[in-house]
Structures are given as structure tokens and as C-alpha cells.
Amino acid sequence: MRISIREQMWNLSILGLVIALTIWRGNQLPVFGSYEIKTILLGIVPIALLAMGQSLIIIGGGINLAIGAEAILINCITAKYSEGTDFATSLKWAIIGILIAAAIGALTGWIISQSGIADIVVTLATSFVLIGLALFIQPGPGGGVNLDFAQTFSGKGDSFLSPLLVLFLPILLIWLPLQRSRIGISFYAIGSSKDAAFLSGVNVKRTRILLYSLGGVFAGICGVSLTAITQAASPFAVISNTATLNSVAAAVLGGVSLAGGVGGLFGPALASLVLYYIPTIMLGYGIDPAYSQIIQGALTVLVVLVGGLLRSRGKR
Amino acid sequence: MVSLLEISGLAKSYGSVIALRNANFTVLPGEIHALMGANGAGKSTLVKILTGVIQSDAGSIKVNDAEIRFTSPDNARKNGVAPVFQDPALIPDLSVRRNLRLTNTDINTFQENIARLEISVDIEEQVSRIELPILRMIDLARALAHSPRLLILDEITAALPANLAETVIRVMNEEKKNGNSVIFISHRLSEIGEICDRVTVLRDGIDVDIFKTSEGDEDRIVSAMLGSKISANRSQARSSGNQNHPLLKVSSINDGHKLKDVSFTVNKGEVLGVVALEGQGQDALFEILAGERRAQSGEIDFNNTKVKFSHPSDAIKLGISYVPGDRKTALLPQRSIRENLALTKFRQLRSWSCINQDNEDTMVDKAVSNLEIDTRASSQVKRLSGGNQQKVTIGRWITTGFDLLLCFDPTRGIDVGTKNQIYQLLTGLSAQGKSVLLFTSELREIELVCDRAIVLYDGKIYGEFDASICDEELLLNAAHGRSS
Numbered sequence: 052m053r054i055s056i057r058e059q060m061w062n063l064s065i066l067g068l069v070i071a072l073t074i075w076r077g078n079q080l081p082v083f084g085s086y087e088i089k090t091i092l093l094g095i096v097p098i099a100l101l102a103m104g105q106s107l108i109i110i111g112g113g114i115n116l117a118i119g120a121e122a123i124l125i126n127c128i129t130a131k132y133s134e135g136t137d138f139a140t141s142l143k144w145a146i147i148g149i150l151i152a153a154a155i156g157a158l159t160g161w162i163i164s165q166s167g168i169a170d171i172v173v174t175l176a177t178s179f180v181l182i183g184l185a186l187f188i189q190p191g192p193g194g195g196v197n198l199d200f201a202q203t204f205s206g207k208g209d210s211f212l213s214p215l216l217v218l219f220l221p222i223l224l225i226w227l228p229l230q231r232s233r234i235g236i237s238f239y240a241i242g243s244s245k246d247a248a249f250l251s252g253v254n255v256k257r258t259r260i261l262l263y264s265l266g267g268v269f270a271g272i273c274g275v276s277l278t279a280i281t282q283a284a285s286p287f288a289v290i291s292n293t294a295t296l297n298s299v300a301a302a303v304l305g306g307v308s309l310a311g312g313v314g315g316l317f318g319p320a321l322a323s324l325v326l327y328y329i330p331t332i333m334l335g336y337g338i339d340p341a342y343s344q345i346i347q348g349a350l351t352v353l354v355v356l357v358g359g360l361l362r363s364r365g366k367r
Numbered sequence: 368m369v370s371l372l373e374i375s376g377l378a379k380s381y382g383s384v385i386a387l388r389n390a391n392f393t394v395l396p397g398e399i400h401a402l403m404g405a406n407g408a409g410k411s412t413l414v415k416i417l418t419g420v421i422q423s424d425a426g427s428i429k430v431n432d433a434e435i436r437f438t439s440p441d442n443a444r445k446n447g448v449a450p451v452f453q454d455p456a457l458i459p460d461l462s463v464r465r466n467l468r469l470t471n472t473d474i475n476t477f478q479e480n481i482a483r484l485e486i487s488v489d490i491e492e493q494v495s496r497i498e499l500p501i502l503r504m505i506d507l508a509r510a511l512a513h514s515p516r517l518l519i520l521d522e523i524t525a526a527l528p529a530n531l532a533e534t535v536i537r538v539m540n541e542e543k544k545n546g547n548s549v550i551f552i553s554h555r556l557s558e559i560g561e562i563c564d565r566v567t568v569l570r571d572g573i574d575v576d577i578f579k580t581s582e583g584d585e586d587r588i589v590s591a592m593l594g595s596k597i598s599a600n601r602s603q604a605r606s607s608g609n610q611n612h613p614l615l616k617v618s619s620i621n622d623g624h625k626l627k628d629v630s631f632t633v634n635k636g637e638v639l640g641v642v643a644l645e646g647q648g649q650d651a652l653f654e655i656l657a658g659e660r661r662a663q664s665g666e667i668d669f670n671n672t673k674v675k676f677s678h679p680s681d682a683i684k685l686g687i688s689y690v691p692g693d694r695k696t697a698l699l700p701q702r703s704i705r706e707n708l709a710l711t712k713f714r715q716l717r718s719w720s721c722i723n724q725d726n727e728d729t730m731v732d733k734a735v736s737n738l739e740i741d742t743r744a745s746s747q748v749k750r751l752s753g754g755n756q757q758k759v760t761i762g763r764w765i766t767t768g769f770d771l772l773l774c775f776d777p778t779r780g781i782d783v784g785t786k787n788q789i790y791q792l793l794t795g796l797s798a799q800g801k802s803v804l805l806f807t808s809e810l811r812e813i814e815l816v817c818d819r820a821i822v823l824y825d826g827k828i829y830g831e832f833d834a835s836i837c838d839e840e841l842l843l844n845a846a847h848g849r850s851s
Contacts, residue, residue, distance in 0.1 A: 236465045243460035250420065250456035251469045252441030312460035 061306035065321045072328040079335040089211035091327065093280050096214050097122070097273050099323040100221065101294055102301035104269025106319040107226075109302050111262040112242035112311035113170040117159065117178035118270050119294035120185070123286060125152050125274025127185040130194025130284030141200035145278075149271035155181065156267020160260035178291065185286040194284040204279030217276055218320065221269060226316045229265075238262055243312025300351045301326055325350070369432050371396045371548050372417075372448075372517055377426035378572075379412050386412040388572035390426070394517060399539055399549045401559045401580075404569035405592045405843070410552060413569070414521055417550075418450040419443035430516075444470070449515035453522045453646075455506040459495035463505060466494060472512045480508035485534055500527050507535065511542075518542060519550045524558065525646065536562055554644045556585045556847040570594050585849065593839050613671075614802045615656075615687075615771055620665035622651045625826040629665070633771065633804055638797045640817035640834065641806040642842050648826040649806050650692075653775050656804070657689035658682035670770075683711070686770035690760050690777055692806075697760045700749035704740060705731045707748050707759050711767045730766050738762045739788060754785030761792060772796065774805045778812065790816050810839040810846075824848040 076091075077083040101118055108115045115121075125148040133141040155177075163173050206213035229235040237258045240248035249255050278284065303309060304325060305318030329350070330343035372394040379387040387409045394400045404410045415421045417428070419437035428435055430446060437443040443450075457466050467477055467490070474490070481488050486504050494502065503523060510518060520539070524532045539549050539562065551563055559566060560580050568576040568591035576591035615633040620626055625648035633639045643649045654660040656667070658676030667674050669685055676682050679689070688711075691697050698707055708731050735742055738758045741751070748759060757777055764772060774793070778786045793803050793816050805817060813820045817834040822845040830845050844850065 233468060233471070236461065236469050239461055239465070240458045240469055243458045247456045247458050248469070250418075250440050250450075250452065251458065251466070252439065252444065252471075253469065254439070312458070 062315075062318050062321065065305060065318055065325065069321050069324045069328075072325060072332065076328055076332050076335070079332065085209040085211055089206055089209060089214060091324075092211050092214035092218065093205055094331070095323050095327045096217050096276050096280065098294065098297050098301065098326065099218055099320045100269050100273035100276060101298040102305065102319040102323045103221065103226070103316045104266040104273070105295075105298035106302040106305060106307045106314060106316055107238065107269065108170075108262055108266040109299075109307050109309060110242050110311060110314050111238040111259065112245065113160075113163065113259065113262065114174065114299070114309070115156075115159065115263065115266055116171060116174040116295055117155075117181055118174075118266060118298055119291035119296075120178040120181035120288075121152050121155055121267055121270035122273040122277065122294060123284075123291040124155075124181045124185040124188075125149070125271045126277040127189035127194070127284040127286050129275055129278040130196060130282075131189050133197060133200070133278065134193075134195035136197055138197050138199045141197035145200070145275045148275055149268055152267040152271025152274065153264045154267070156270070157260050157264035159267075160263030163263070164256040164259050178295070182286070182288045182291055185284075185291075189284045189286050192283060192285045194278070196278050196282050198282075201279045201282050204276055217272075221272055222316055222320065225265070225268070230315070234258070234261065239312050241311075297323070297326055300347070304351055304354050369396075370394060370429075371431065373429040373432075374413075374417075375427055375429075377413065377416060377428070378424050379416060379421065380424060385572055387416075387423070390569060390572060391574050392567050392577075394548045394550060395565075396516075396548060397543050397546045398564040399543055399551055399562055401563040401566040402550055402552050402569070403559070403566055403588055403592060408569040408592070409572040410569055411521075412572075414450065414519055414550075414552070417443065417448060417519060419448075441470075444513055444515070447514075447516035448519065449510035449513050449517070450519040451503065451506045451510050451521065451523055453525070455499075455502040457494045457502060457506060460493065462493055463488060463490040463497075467509060467512075470509060470513075472509050476512040476514075477508055480511040481505075483511070483538060484508055484531075486531075500531055503527065504531060504535075507538075511538070515547065517548050517550065519552075521552045522554065522646075524553055524555065554847060556588060556849060559588065560585060568592055589840060589843055589847075593843060614669065615804070616668040617656070618666045618668070620652070620655060620667070621663045622648065622655060622660070623663040624648075624651065626651050626655075626662075627826045629823070629826075629828055631821050631828060631831070633802050635802055636797050636800045637819065638793060638803040638805055638817045640813040640820035640837075641804065641823060642810065642813060642820055642846050643806070643823035644846050645808075647823045647846075649823055650775075652823070653689065653691075653773050653804075653806060656682070656687065657691075657773055658687075659689070686768070687773065688764035688767070688769040688771070689773045690757075690764070690775065692775040692779065694753065694756045694760055698748050698756060701747055703746050704735065704742060704748060704751070704759055708734050708763045708766055711763045734762045734766045737765070738792065752781070752785075754781035754789075757781055757789065758785070758792075761789070765796075769801065771802045771804065774803060776806055776808050778807065778809060810842045813837045813842060814839075822846055 080087055101122055105115060105118050128151065129144045129148040132144045159174060159177055163170050204213060204217055237248065237253045240251065240253050241255050241258050245255055301319045301323040304322035305314065305320070307314030307319060326347060329347050330340050333343040333346070334340055370393045374390060374392040377387055377390040390409060390413055392413070402410055402413065416423045417437065419439045419442050428437070435446060437446065437448070458469065464474065467474060484504050484507065486501060488501065488505060507523065523535055527535065542549060553559065563580050565577065565579050566588060567574055568588060570592060575594065578587065612635040613632045614635045618630045620629045629652060641649055651660065655662045658679040658681050669687070674685060699710065709727050740758050740762065741755050748756060761777065777789055790812070793805065797803055807813065813834055814837055819831065820834055820837050820842065821831045822829040822842065824846060825848065829848060832841065
């Protein structure tokens with residue numbers, strides 16, 4: 052299978068931007084070694100995972116405004132029930148958490164398919180429900196996790212191998228095989244043209260349920276990684292809302308078309324690095340982080356504008 | 368001989384609209400069977416049921432004498448029925464290869480069929496970058512790769528250049544020799560006799576005639592499509608407009624796709640009818656005249672001045688009002704009749720000033736009583752019947768005033784009583800010296816309402832007729848590109 056040239060170009064441009072920003076950030080730091088890389092990776096793992104889940108759903112023609120809330124809920128569930136437990140129990144709850152997230156996703160997809168209500172409305176509503184549930188389970192910041200389990204995710208000492216694996220294993224194990232399968236092609240198909248997909252023999256409803264469920268899996272892994280990295284839960288709507296919006300921004304920056312049917316998961320994963328670097332670099336200059344949001348927003352609009360221009364030129 | 372496909376008593380309705388009443392249809396093994404019918408006769412509904420896109424309300428489908436129900440397009444394909452639709456069912460953002468993967472089509476078999484169709488295709492190419500005629504051929508090759516016993520070709524020759532159309536016909540005959548069958552749907556009557564073995568004609572959702580092409584000619588198809596002639600009573604004596612005062616003059620309009628060198632004139636106080644089968648470029652023509660779309664070349668003169676529209680408001684300012692075919696695009700469905708009627712009037716007000724309520728009231732009341740709009744459901748236009756909605760879309764322009772009204776199939780899907788009211792409305796307007804350009808899919812309306820009619824065929828003006836000599840047979844023949 053050949054990735055479209057446009058997608059490759061987009062990924063390369065984002066990669067270039069990431070490299071430039073990495074050098075910039077590297078120059079800010081007195082030393083740039085294994086520990087610094089680990090810090091960066093730990094900073095982007097949750098947002099990158101969420102961006103991948105969101106991208107998947109956007110590729111399939113939907114959007115999930117509850118994806119941040121899904122992650123926060125799983126964060127709360129795993130942190131609450133893993134506190135003070137052994138490795139096996141923590142692992143068990145991590146798996147349960149991911150399965151719950153998948154189930155929530157499937158339910159969301161089912162509601163959208165059955166009701167015919169727009170994705171954006173259904174998921175906005177579920178985001179409130181999920182944050183409410185998270186507060187119910189974990190009324191305030193707290194919880195914890197088995198330390199060994201946490202270190203499997205976040206790495207011991209200076210080694211950045213673990214977070215790197217957490218970032219890339221889902222892509223390697225879920226996305227790469229899926230992309231080549233008929234199911235993965237069906238995701239693109241329903242995102243690109245529902246009618247043509249239906250005529251090609253795709254079960255649109257079932258595919259959409261699977262799509263949201265898989266998005267849920269990514270949100271679940273994100274929730275577990277939050278538990279492992281912070282060793283606590285924070286049931287705040289602000290965090291989940293920011294995370295959701297960042298996931299959409301990363302998807303768009305990463306070359307996923309909001310119209311559906313176009314894009315991949317590598318681009319958004321890279322783009323989440325950009326979203327991480329901007330506030331960090333600005334903070335390095337002692338600039339108020341509030342300003343970095345302006346830059347981040349402006350950059351997103353700029354990239355989408357340039358991308359749109361390139362696309363319309365390509366069509367002519 | 369056991370028939371390959373046997374359909375009996377098939378019925379389907381959408382809400383209160385009956386698409387198929389009682390359709391019977393058989394296809395024998397090794398035959399090319401034409402399915403004919405005027406717009407709205409039920410052809411496309413029948414095809415959709417046969418391909419598993421929709422399910423019938425009643426009736427049975429038998430394949431090789433075994434009763435079957437097609438539950439999805441995939442299911443139909445597995446049962447040996449493969450369709451090629453007018454709009455190729457290919458995913459635009461995916462490559463050809465991945466599209467094939469989606470339908471579980473074997474690449475090698477596909478490539479063999481591509482070779483058979485004498486075209487070359489890069490299967491890694493993204494579908495949205497491939498031209499429509501080639502996409503149709505790809506869709507056909509994909510259908511053939513599933514070795515169907517029954518191939519359904521819906522208007523496949525319509526957008527194909529002559530050489531590709533010939534190839535398609537050759538392949539159809541090859542399939543026939545191998546004992547497979549083809550259902551062939553085409554607006555080009557001349558093709559039917561040459562290619563097909565038998566013809567089934569649908570009218571109003573019922574099969575009205577079935578015969579061998581060796582036993583009947585094109586005239587038989589046309590008369591079956593028309594049915595018994597309804598004697599038309601012209602609502603009133605018609606003035607045929609003022610020949611000396613052309614209002615709109617269109618010269619050599621091309622839209623770059625379908626329309627080719629279209630020229631005609633609309634006189635003051637005249638209703639000019641436009642007759643065309645589906646997809647002959649009429650939508651583009653109306654959109655160009657309404658300023659919604661730009662012509663690639665050609666000139667439009669209005670009131671003896673050359674005009675160029677870059678926005679619908681340019682056309683409206685000059686006095687050209689457009690009533691589109693889809694009422695839903697013209698109306699604000701959630702708003703009241705009042706607001707919908709007054710909508711076009713708001714344009715005349717200063718942008719930031721308040722709307723004079725009394726003024727609006729008088730105007731709206733006048734329009735409602737003039738048009739006899741049923742106001743029982745006045746709070747939301749979407750709750751009105753189709754006919755009353757249509758009256759609102761026309762009525763809003765009457766309240767603002769115009770010189771030329773572009774009406775696109777205004778009576779589609781509305782009841783007879785309201786139709787008559789709309790006819791009277793249009794003829795009344797022309798009596799007041801207004802001009803109307805009316806596209807209609809109901810040929811009877813030409814005689815009833817129009818002064819003259821032009822026929823579009825394949826994007827070109829096929830002919831111009833005086834409405835007094837326009838019977839349906841003449842128009843239908845002309846619309847199919849043949850002289851009677």
C-alpha cells in the first residue's frame with residue numbers, strides 16, 4: 052500500500068517543524084540528554100494517545116468531544132482502585148479501564164448510529180456524563196498506583212525507552228495492521244463517502260461503533276498513562292476539555308481532514324509534539340503560558356489555511 | 368426456460384408517496400433486458416430493491432426459482448447481482464486498490480476485466496483524481512470481476528465517449544453469450560432496439576408493457592411510457608408574449624461540463640418551458656441564470672443590456688428570481704410563513720434599521736390570500752404540505768416583485784389541486800407582463816402553462832416548439848433525442 056504523496060509531504064513538513072523546535076528547545080536547556088528526552092516524552096504521551104484516538108474517529112467522519120472525559124474517567128477509575136496494590140492488581144485495573152473506555156466508545160457510536168443525532172451533540176452530552184461519573188468515583192485529586200507498574204510506563208531512572216514504547220506500541224500493534232485490513236479501509240470509506248461505502252458493502256453502523264470503540268481504546272490507554280505518570284487522578288472538567296481540544300488541534304495539524312476520510316495517525320502523534328513544545332519553549336523565555344495559547348491557536352489556523360490552499364491547488 | 372430473475376407484485380412507498388405499486392419483471396438467462404420509464408415511473412426504486420439498497424414493502428423476488436430477499440448491496444453481490452450506478456460507488460479519498468479491497472474484489476480478475484474493457488488504470492491512483500468516464504469503466508470492471516449472473520447498468524452510456532460506449536456494448540454481448548444477463552437502463556431510445564432483446568416499460572410504479580424488441584419499435588416504448596393521453600385543457604387563452612420585446616437573451620452558454628452552446632430568448636410576458644430528461648444540463652442552466660454558478664463562456668442579455676452575475680443577489684437586483692427544485696433549500700423550515708414570505712423583502716431595508724411590522728403584516732396578508740396558502744400551520748413552514756411550501760417559495764418573490772421568474776420543477780411531488788393553483792399563478796403572472804422560465808418533468812404542463820418550449824438533450828438545445836403543437840409524444844421523443 053502506498054501512502055498518498057500529500058500525506059507524506061504533510062508528515063515531512065510536521066517532522067521538519069518538530070526537529071526545528073527540538074533544536075530550539077535543546078539550546079534552551081543546559082544539558083540535553085536522556086533525562087530531558089524522557090521528560091518531553093512523558094509530557095506528550097497522554098496528548099499524543101488522545102490525538103491518535105481522535106484522529107481515528109475524525110478519519111471515520113465523526114468527532115468525539117468526550118474523548119478527554121473518557122481518558123479522565125479511566126484515570127480516576129484506575130487511580131482509585133490501584134492505590135496501594137501490587138503490580139498484578141494495578142495491571143488488572145489498567146486492562147479493565149481500557150475495556151471500559153472501549154465499551155463507552157462503542158456505546159457512543161451506537162447512540163450516534165441509532166439516533167441519527169450529530170456526533171458533536173451526542174459526544175458533547177456524553178462528556179458531561181463521563182466527567183460527572185469521574186467526580187462520583189474520585190471526588191477530588193487523589194488515588195495512586197503500584198510504583199513498579201508506574202515505572203513500567205514511565206521508565207526507571209533516565210531511561211526513555213518505556214514512554215517511547217507506550218507512544219509507539221499502540222501505533223505498531225493497532226494502527227499498522229488495522230490500516231491494511233478491510234476494517235481500516237472501511238473507516239476511511241465511511242469518512243469519505245457514506246453512500247459509496249454502503250454500496251460497496253460496508254456496514255456503516257457497525258463500522259461506526261467499532262470506530263468509536265477503538266477511539267475509546269486510545270483514550271483508555273491515555274487514562275492509564277496519566278495514572279502511571281502522575282500516580283494520581285485529577286477529576287477536573289478543565290483538564291478533560293483542554294485535552295479534547297488539543298486532540299482535535301493535533302489531529303488537524305497532523306494532516307487529518309475534518310471532512311473525514313483523509314489522514315493517518317503518525318502525523319497527529321508528531322503534531323502533539325508541536326503542541327507540547329510551544330508553551331514549553333515560551334516558558335523557557337519566561338513568557339506567560341497564556342500567550343503560548345495564542346501562538347498555538349494562530350499556528351493551528353495557519354497550518355490549516357496553508358494545507359487548504361495546497362489541497363485546492365492540487366485539485367486544479 | 369427457468370427465468371434468471373423473477374419479480375412479482377413488488378411495491379414500495381416512501382411515506383405517502385408511492386414509488387412502486389405492483390411491478391412484475393422477469394429476466395431470462397442470456398438476455399439483455401431494457402428497463403424503461405419516464406421520470407418517477409419507479410425505475411430507480413426497482414433497481415435499488417434489486418441491489419439491496421432498500422427493501423420492498425411487498426412482493427417477491429426469485430433468482431433461479433428460489434425466493435430471495437436482498438438485505439444489503441453486499442448480499443446482492445454475493446447472490447450474483449452486480450450493479451453499476453450512474454454515480455460510481457467508489458470512495459473518492461481511497462486508491463483504486465483499496466476500493467477493491469473494500470468490496471473483496473480479486474485484483475487479478477479486476478485487471479483482466481480492465482484489459483477486456485481496453486483501458487489502462489493505475490490502481491494506486493486516488494479515485495478523486497480519476498475522470499468520471501474512466502471511473503464508470505472501473506466500476507464496471509469491478510462488477511464484472513465478481514462474475515455476476517445479472518449485471519445492472521444504470522445509464523452507463525450517458526457520460527461515456529463513443530469508443531468507451533462501444534466497448535461496453537461489446538462486453539454486454541459477451542456476457543450474454545456466456546449465459547449471463549444484463550438489465551440495461553438508458554434514456555437513449557435508439558440504443559434500446561440495437562442492444563436489447565426485450566423491454567419492460569414501467570409507468571406509475573406498474574409494469575405496463577413488455578415485449579421483444581423484434582416485435583415493437585421505439586414508438587411502442589414511448590406510447591407505453593406515456594399511457595393513455597390525458598386531454599389537456601388550457602386554463603385560459605394565452606397571449607404568446609411580445610415577440611418584439613425580448614427580456615432575456617442567452618447566447619452560446621457553455622458550463623464546461625454538460626451545457627454546450629445553449630442559446631434562446633425569453634420574451635416579455637411569456638412562459639417558456641424547458642423540457643429535458645434528468646441530467647441534460649438543466650440544473651446548470653438555471654443556476655447560471657440565477658447567478659449561483661458562472662458560465663465558462665457565452666453571453667446573457669437582460670433588458671437589452673449585457674449582464675454578468677457574480678452572486679445570486681446580482682440577478683435578484685435585476686429582477687431575476689429563482690425558485691429552486693428543492694424547496695428545502697429555498698425555505699427556512701423552522702420559521703413562520705410570515706418570515707419566509709418577507710425574507711426577500713428584508714433586502715430592501717437599510718441593513719441596521721428595524722423592520723416595519725405593519726408594513727410587513729399588510730404585505731404578508733396580501734400574499735397569503737392571493738396565493739390561497741393554508742395557514743393552519745403557519746408557525747413553522749416545515750409543517751406545511753409540499754404544495755403550500757411551494758406557494759411560499761413563489762409567493763415571496765411576488766411580494767418583492769420581479770421581471771423573470773426561474774421555476775425549476777415547481778410541481779414535483781404535490782397534489783393535483785395545488786398544481787392547478789400554481790398553473791394559474793404562473794399564467795396569471797405572464798398576463799401581467801412578467802416572464803417565466805419553467806423547467807418541468809411533467810410534460811403535460813408545457814401545453815397547459817407555456818407559450819413556447821425548448822428541449823435540452825445532451826446539453827444542447829434539441830428543438831424549439833410552439834406550445835400549441837406540443838403534445839407529450841412530441842416532447843418525449845425530442846427529449847430522447849429523436850424526431851417524430
